[in-house]
Amino acid sequence: MTDKKAYWGIDIGGTYAKIGCIVDGVFRMVQTLPTGESCKPETLLSSISDIVMEYDAVPAALGLGTAGLVDRSSGGTIRFSPNLPLWNNVQAGSILENTVGIPVVLDNDCNAFAVGAISSGLIPSQGLWLLVTLGTGIGGTIINQGAVQYGTGYSGEFGHMTVKEGGIPCPCGSNGCWERYAGRKALEWYYSTVTGKRLSPLEISLSASNGDLQAKEAFREYGRWVGLGLANLAKCFSPMGFFLAGGLSATTDHFKKAALQEYTSRCRHPWKVTV
Structure with a gap:
């Protein structure tokens, strides 16, 4: 104590x-x-x-x-x-x-993460920025001039924007939500479809670091969906940049290239992503 x-x-x-x-x-x-x-x-x-x-x-x-x-x-x-x-x-x-x-x-x-990042200076107090957390689901926060923007109370539910019509059902009641394709379970599924094995994101990341081509392919598919979602957000908000957090952000080195390719193929906004 x-x-x-x-x-x-x-x-x-x-x-x-x-x-x-x-x-x-x-x-x-x-x-x-x-x-x-x-x-x-x-x-x-x-x-x-x-x-x-x-x-x-x-x-x-x-x-x-x-x-x-x-x-x-x-x-x-x-x-x-x-x-x-x-x-x-x-x-x-x-x-x-x-x-x-x-x-x-x-x-x-x-x-809550955004408030801490703003107060510590990790997120600038000037301009419009978007924070995206990648984990079991996908969270989001809109930050403008150093303050979290709540809208009518619940803004920032980025993980539940539709990225595929008629896509995978989501527990939120919709289908085709971004987090169904760029959340924890999605990465695990991409890996299992090519290997028949069920590994955690950490295990898939370690495999990719050790040169496992199937793990790298899983991350490429995962990165493609991350990039697609970020492109949608960039076109809606035109932010000064993005901040990525959450457990899966630690694996960015494995999916950044695929995410960047998808992002730049879909929008003209500059890629400014900080992890």
Whole structure:
């Protein structure tokens, strides 16, 4: 247990929940918990609370980021999360507040990441920029003049723009969504179709680094869809540039070339992508 003020950040994604804190300006990853489609909110939030309170009896602050549509005006309610189907209309912010005893700030995970990146200077405070997170799904944030743009409350759902009419069904209720072709499961599927094997993105990345031609082909197909989606966004927003984050952004070296080729074949906006 720490005897110093700790500032906590919780990231609830479609595959894992990551729990970390900052003490004396130093970030520490405390624990990672599995999530997934069968993840129950009451169970996970209870586990998160127990971990925080075991480490820190009096937390200084706690922020929670989660995938999906987050209603920030209602005490922190997750209205809809396609990759966490049991979390719809869950008041996650209020539940954690009641157990840890301090106010909890809840936002979409990509927006939460953007706020941190802006405050630390990673994303410029001038101009229009787009943040895209590549992971289990695809998240997005619109940043203008150093501020997150929420629109009527839920802007930035880039992963659910249609990129293929009549395409793969999506848990959001639509089909052909971008994240069905450029999310975690898509990369795994591209690899399995040519090998018959099911590997994780990390394993596919390691195989590609070791010269596995089939892994490289999977990344080429994945990169093509990343580039297509970025081209659509560039034509809609004409941003000064993109920032890529999320687990799959760590594999950019494997798909950047294919993404760039697809992007430049579809739009005239300059390729300015920072990872």
